[in-house]
Amino acid sequence: MLSQDELARYDRQIMIPEIGLPGQERLKKSRVFIAGAGGLGSPVSLYLAAAGVGTLVIADYDRVDITNLNRQILHWSKDVGAKKVESAREKIESLNANTKVEIIDETINDDNILGLTNGCDVIIDAMDNIAARFVLNRAAIKRGIPFIHGAVSGMEGRVTTIIPGETACIGCMYRDYTKPGKFPVLGVTPGVIGIIQATEVIKYLTGMGRLLTNRLLIYDGMDLRFREFKLSRNPECMECNTGKG
């Protein structure tokens, strides 16, 4: 049941026929796991809170560094040195106190990810390496919940929505290989990609629209164009075909 405050706050999106009151109530009941409170995690969590998602579970072991501030808009100058998850919770609760924020100040891995994602409806990829994405992908497959993959570098980004058992997964797309070192990025790039990830989450939770499934959307900020590539499940994928073990 939505309060008067919530009805007023979400009025403009409740006006969207595909959302309406039922969709808004579904958002309120939803629990979303966001892996990372950095460049992608910032716009994703802010827009999901603004839209009225009931609970955000945010995992990040890191502390805010001044070099994060060109893109990680959850964190401000005063937060340098603070734990990212605590900085994130403060901003999100200031934006919308109706959204409950649960924070996890630890590194995700295969041993803890199933416990951390307990009860979640969706997992969002806001990580900065491929190995962690494989961990999240396995958790999504085992839980049978969607995994919204996003990644960025420089002026370029990509998104796809993974539905376990139905679509290509991370293992159908990539080899588990992480190139060490920091990556270049302009802050608006994770802004664009994170907002698309948040759009996919809201669509999934409310049941509206056509999801970005089996489609890899690539954003090229240099030429300002989007390109779409088709993905398909790999019958020999060790993650989604035999990885349920």
Add this chain to the structure above:
Amino acid sequence: MGISVHLHRVFQKYCGNLETIEAKGSTVQECLRNILILYPELEKAIFFAEGKLHPLIEVYVNSSSAYPDALKKEVNDGDKIHIIHTLAGG
């Protein structure tokens, strides 16, 4: 008429800043090998070892993923190959 090979921006510096190169071949590997004759510096950017693409290289044929056996993927005249680079940042 050949096969159009579209290169991601990061690879164009190895190929005279060309975005698209026409190639001949019946597989992705043959097309790439023919391009490497003209632009040998591209090899170190996309190949990890002889006959093996670098793990961060992605190949799409006619806008569909060619993973996992991209080099063996058959192509025909008029097809388009896209060579792009995996992104990992967040």
